[in-house]
Amino acid sequence: MKNFAYIIFLALVSFIFLGCEKKPELSGELVGDQRTIEIIAKRYAYTPEVINVNEGETVVLKLISDDVTHGFYLDGYEKGFFVHPGETKVMGFKANMAGRFSFRCSVTCGDFHPYMIGHLRVIPNNRYHAGIFLVVLLGIASIAWSCKKQRNNENKLFGVIPLDWRFELTKYKPIRKMFKSRWFPFIFILINFFIFMVILISSFVGSFSSGNYNFGVMITWVLWWVLLMTLFVPLIGRFWCMVCPFPLVGDWLQRGKLLAVGKHKSRGLNKKWPKKFRNLWPVTMILFVATFFSGFFTVKPFATFVLLSIIILGAIVIALIYEKRTFCLYVCPVSGFQGLYANFSAAEVRVKDPEVCALHQTKTCYTGNEQGYGCPWLELPFDLNRNTYCGMCMECFKSCSHDNMAFNIRPFGTDLLAERRRTDDVNNRRGLDEAFKSLTMIGILFAFFLTMQGPHGWLKDMVRVTNLHGYGLYLVGYTIFNFLLVPGLFFLVSYLSKLASGNKEVSLKQVFIDFSYCLIPIGIARWAAFSFGVILPNGSYLLNILSDPFSLGWNLFGTANFPWTPIFTGSIPYLQTITLLIGLAFSLEYGYKFARKIYADEKEAKRGWIPMLVFLVSLSVFFLWLFEG
């Protein structure tokens, strides 16, 4: 059994490394040093999907369209042309830059137009090999580092930054005053309320247009999503929850007051959410099911309208039935990963001095008073030590009669080590729900990347439901990948870790759960890496839609007819490599700390850490392959 498990693991690791190293077949015909390749463009893929050429060759592309007008824009080389149906157009260039480059359609050709992408591989793919080299080097360096590690380094991040280092932002009087004002963050919620009103109207009136020229689709899926994944979540955690406009109406109905402090007990039914579901399971499943429709939401304005309407109405209905922010905690589809990943972020709301709280009998931060509501997120602010369920609504700053709350900047990821202190709080511990949230985010990204930035037309046809059979197949495959394959593999690695450590007391479940938290830093990094491929090619559409939000022919800023301009798309692979490396560095650093927590002594921890380290390195190589291999 033991040997069997090792063999499977080694086979998988070598499979990843060898699979990423497969020698690609060259495309087209080579005469002299000129390689001529015929490309057929048809909604929403190119044939061939991937073009392989050697560095230094002169490449001549013959572009033919099989249905409507299509374009061709090559990242990095920054060259493009377009072709009407019935024509053949030719473009030549010298392949003097090695690496993998995406080429994309440059003339809106249908709903999936932004996802009409192919890959050009100029061999040797040095950039990718350098990436793998750096990832493996980082892995080896991490082993060497953890072997050398001194005891006094254990409470430091990378042996430099003390984990308990905090910088209190609210020690400055104007900031504290702002946090205590009832207009904060209300004013930002209002601004977002207005923006989302415009999004709703524009996605409704522009419902048949192409998504890339629609205010609703572009602001939601290009601007908001990218800001969320590259800035908000990694740096400030649940920052979006602080300024999110969706609970506004629900709060108003519950409290009877919009801004001032009204009823503390909801005017709705005020029911409690079932205990069984007070964890990340509901939001994990809701997000997972929502991604079944990713082929519609991000491209069709009307689908965006429907999705946002469901979320807004859902927030109101749940607010009327259940207490406080039950919707945000247990129903909102984007709440789960924000909460989980917020544990990595560099910001936190915490108590300044726990002793003040210990002496304070009434706990106004939980019960509320005339200045503020009791924690709408059902946390106990005086006892807060993890970010998962803290929505940063800033009510505790207002309701604390001792001014004892603080907004801190901290080293990245300190909450990943935090265990819930209170033993009675069964629903707020590290658990399988959080582990599965982490694990499913791997499969969701894999599917998103392949459909939105990958070259495979057949997969895009499945996702956009050209026929139900293909769609069904996709859903089955997607679900198996997310809930069996990835968790199964992680289970295997956890099992091996336990075996390697030689520790018999620790439970396998504990190993599985505790190690799942080292997936968070690379998780955030990989989502940020993916987001670069969303914003840089599609960012210029924002200029169009800002000038004419309702498609009424306005030109508010004079940019309504700005041509589609990809921005620095050649830099995407470099940005992705750097981001993945940073993520991996944090994962390895924290991973070893988890190993020390899981296993009794240092020797066991070192042995038990190795399988997990190999897994994390392989996972990074896998994503490197996906992004640029």
Added chain:
Amino acid sequence: MRKQELLAVILVVVFSIGTVATVIIYKIATRDPQRIELLARAPEKGNWSPKTITVKSGEKITLVIKNVDTATHGFYLPAYNLVLTDIKAGEFREVTFTPRKKGQFNFLCSVWCSDYHMHMRGELIVE
């Protein structure tokens, strides 16, 4: 606090109902009989809309062609030799002219836009 609460409520109302009202009022207020809006869509997605445009001879008109489709279209009115080629998805294009020839004239799409491209035609009636 009461005044502030009132202000907050007013802001919410302005931002929600006010935004919707502004868009509707704008659409009504900017209605201009000389500007004729013509939506361009592939036949299976709704075709030219309106399909028939009636104008008076000798009166200057502006056609605003809005491509609200997801593929490139073109506008071709052979009788007046008017061609607007490559109107891309999401693009608005204007053409101003004074119809003098009376009669019924076809206009069509000039860019292959779908399998039913040949059916994408409408009629201009000059009275």
